[in-house]
Amino acid sequence: AAGAERIDFVFKVVLIGDAAVGKSQILARFARNEFTIDSKATIGVEFQTRTVVIDHKSVKAQIWDTAGQERYRAVTSAYYRGAVGAMLVYDITKRQSFDHIARWLEELRGHADKNIVIMLVGNKSDLEEQRAVPVEDAKEFAQREGLFFLETSALQATNVETAFLTVLTEIFNIV
Ligand code: GDP
Numbered sequence: 520a521a522g523a524e525r526i527d528f529v530f531k532v533v534l535i536g537d538a539a540v541g542k543s544q545i546l547a548r549f550a551r552n553e554f555t556i557d558s559k560a561t562i563g564v565e566f567q568t569r570t571v572v573i574d575h576k577s578v579k580a581q582i583w584d585t586a587g588q589e590r591y592r593a594v595t596s597a598y599y600r601g602a603v604g605a606m607l608v609y610d611i612t613k614r615q616s617f618d619h620i621a622r623w624l625e626e627l628r629g630h631a632d633k634n635i636v637i638m639l640v641g642n643k644s645d646l647e648e649q650r651a652v653p654v655e656d657a658k659e660f661a662q663r664e665g666l667f668f669l670e671t672s673a674l675q676a677t678n679v680e681t682a683f684l685t686v687l688t689e690i691f692n693i694v
Pocket of ligand 1: 537538539540541542543544545555556642643644645646671672673674675
């Protein structure tokens with residue numbers, strides 16, 4: 520490594536949502552620009568980082584993935600501690616994953632800081648022919664709850680960058 524990189528801010532962002540909606544692939548896409556077909560869930564909380572520049576400041580995003588624990592309802596308060604941003608992810612082809620969003624939001628609001636910046640993310644937008652959640656339903660929900668909203672495809676790298684940069688910039692603007 521050639522010298523210490525200067526970090527001005529570290530922002531913790533958590534990924535939440537049902538299993539298999541694509542959280543770890545969204546993280547892999549943002550942190551490493553990678554995508555793995557048929558990825559397996561790993562057990563145990565983990566995070567990855569990526570440093571971006573916002574307004575000439577170096578911002579390290581520390582992004583946490585539940586890594587399979589959502590299956591066992593074992594996402595603990597430690598996971599949410601210190602989080603300043605959250606990606607609330609559902610799968611546009613799985614209605615149930617969207618119906619569970621209200622519960623995830625409740626859990627998030629119960630554990631996280633009240634100023635946390637939240638993005639509702641409808642992932643797998645590349646599977647339009649299997650769509651089970653109309654964009655309008657998600658838009659209405661997001662508007663009602665005061666959340667940002669975007670549809671993404673981790674597979675095609677659509678909007679993943681924009682989703683994270685929107686959240687990080689909003690956090691940056693309120694700290
Ligand atoms: P997690 O359990 O929420 O972390 O979900 P994963 O990231 O492990 O993804 C679950 C499955 O959905 C895997 O087979 C992924 O390859 C697939 N997947 C994730 N993102 C996308 C996407 O944007 N489009 C498509 N078509 N498949 C995806």
